Amino acid sequence: MKREIIVNSSIVETRVAVLEDGVLVELLIDDSKNKSIAGNIYKGRVLKILPGMQAAFVDLGLAKDAFLYVRDIFEDVEEFEQLLTIGEDDEPGEPLSDEPRSNFARGRRPQASIEEILKEGQEIVAQVAREPLGTKGARITSHITLPGRHLVYMPTEQHVGVSRKIEDEAERSRLKQIIEEINPQREGVIVRTAGIGKEKDEIEADLEFLRSLWKKIKDKAETLTAPAVVQQDLDLIFRIFRDLFTKEVVRLVVDSPTEYERCLEYAESLHPDLKSHLFLYTEDEPIFKSFGIEREIEKALRHKAWLKSGGYIVLEQTEALVSIDVNTGKYVGKHDFEETVLKTNLEAAREIARQVRLRDLGGIIIIDFIDMARQESRDRVLQDLKEALKPDRSPTNVSLLSELGLVEMTRKRVRQGLNKSLSASCPACGGLGYVRSTPSIAHQVLREVEWRLFSKRIPMVRIRAHPDLIDWFRAEDGEVIEALQQTYGGEIILVPEESLAPGKYQLLEG
Structure with missing residues (x-):
């Protein structure tokens, strides 16, 4: 296995990427303001x-x-x-x-x-x-x-x-x-x-x-x-030399001349025989972009990860556990259905091991492989998963694969995962991944308007809402609004308001 360590150092933060056979498998980030306290x-x-x-x-x-x-x-x-x-x-x-x-x-x-x-x-x-x-x-x-x-x-x-x-x-x-x-x-x-x-x-x-x-x-x-x-744990650069820089690393590339000099000093004291594996990056293009790492980081923040065969896995993090679902997707195989499923599951097992390390997922992880009829197929998938997890520095424990294709595994959680570190909950949905539909919100607004017109005898109600919701009222609920006005004798005025988020609204009386 060809292992490389790529270091991107800046005033803002230091990022370290570990590549195995050219594929990103681990990402470490040391923020200059919010440093890791694990190990302190x-x-x-x-x-x-x-x-x-x-x-x-x-x-x-x-x-x-x-x-x-x-x-x-x-x-x-x-x-x-x-x-x-x-x-x-x-x-x-x-x-x-x-x-x-x-x-x-x-x-x-x-x-x-x-x-x-x-x-x-x-x-x-x-x-x-x-x-x-x-x-x-x-x-x-x-x-x-x-x-x-x-x-x-x-x-x-x-x-x-x-x-x-x-x-x-x-x-x-x-x-x-x-x-x-x-x-x-x-x-x-x-x-x-x-x-x-x-x-x-x-x-x-x-x-x-x-x-x-x-x-x-x-x-x-x-x-x-x-x-x-x-006692504070050492900075990220030193931890690389203590924990990651071994004979298996074919090269360690640093984009900062200052940090490169530090690396040479560490190598001299810790690994004098590996000094020749250190390189200073001097190209014009940013180092992470040049090695394709930025693109892989963006992919790692998505729920879906595609397999080369056309299948894909879906990773969902919840408060209690992480669920991973395997699907054949675009891959339809050639002759035998069991062979198609086995090939997808084997490829998924290796990709799951990579994603778990890259995203730094921890706690309880449930993997839903595609159902396989043969016991030897289930054993093979489980064995491939365990083998793919061996390079992982965090302790993992993998259970047997059930007849339903489920595997329970645990992984030691020390730090926030990649998703938590680099992203925040969506302000619109609060992290749910979905928002209420426009018809549902429109019906809720009109129910409140009807209650005010009926019970409080309000002569006029202004509906202030995002333009998308106002457009829906005019296009889809115009007859309902007209019926409310005629039935209760009140006036309903629609007011588009760009400052309001989609799904938010205000009802003004009088």
Whole structure:
């Protein structure tokens, strides 16, 4: 797979596009005014405990209070308090038992409730796990994670592991052995895919850097009064080099000379062997337009995505879930109906995986594939979907494909999706995607006019409305208006008003 990273940097914002075989699969945007807060670490104050929801509202100094679930709290009370007693003891604690524990109750004494762990007014150190979405505040966790180049360091955990995306068993065993040697305290550490092939000294240096960073974070938190920012995640350009710039990237193209120099510095310190993959874009045409990215972004904001065969998928985002519907569209196949459906579903599976990554869809996703009679066809489509989702950096979980052709999947939601970031609800329909029809509004207006003429004996009613609605009255409801005037003895005057939005109207009496 040919992977490219295209960077468009300006005073307004920085945009990063990831292309795979020339196709846009991921878009990252860092607004100069509204920067992402995911991954930031705060010292917050507990405002309110909600025993019925086993959660708490925490003031981080943001526009909306953050939400902390009991399962996202460093559960063992003594260790949680010890974590917040910053700087008293630099010695690592005794390693906990290697006995496996559930993710929900890691280290927690049986049935500990949020009231036992937190108190209103208490100050806590927490990390933003999910940015504010819509009317909801940020979701936070006390399980701190610090990503490095080769490792993810989790100072409040004791889980040691290797990324599931590293599939070679020999390499997994080698990396586990290295971690056990350099991490006798069994601090929380996960080896990232960037750790493949790295030597012990490189991995150990990364771990020491992250340990040092965590100590600085704790020391700084001790000096701050909540609410306050303790640690902000790195800017987008640096995160590219930390998370995305690997040997699989054939080139990284930047359109800003200043940012290009920064990239050279990062490459020199992090990936000296990959400096030759950096390029400065100097053409006259804007970089995103030149690579066809602007056009793909516009397509990603539409509900419908076309497949090369002529079929299409429809993506609808709701408050509860994302629904994706697959249709054959213009594709009618050649001979066998099952073959036609299978080909459409296979193509759709790959496109769905791309759209999910590109649009950054999260939460529950329901995919309605076209019904297939053969079990082997359903298995093949499901397998293709899972394979296409493997490059996705966000964790996904795909269920079995039902006889009705439905697949349920979940994807970790960290930030607002592309649609929410780049678009706003339509002022006319309020985001519904449709407005009331002109006949429906006209009938509502005339019902109100009739009620006023009949019950209030008003001699004259002026209807002020958008010219389109006024034209409808004159063309379609002229006889009705005449009948109302004759029946109730009042006068109805139509007044076109350009300033009123379609569907809006005013009734003036007298």
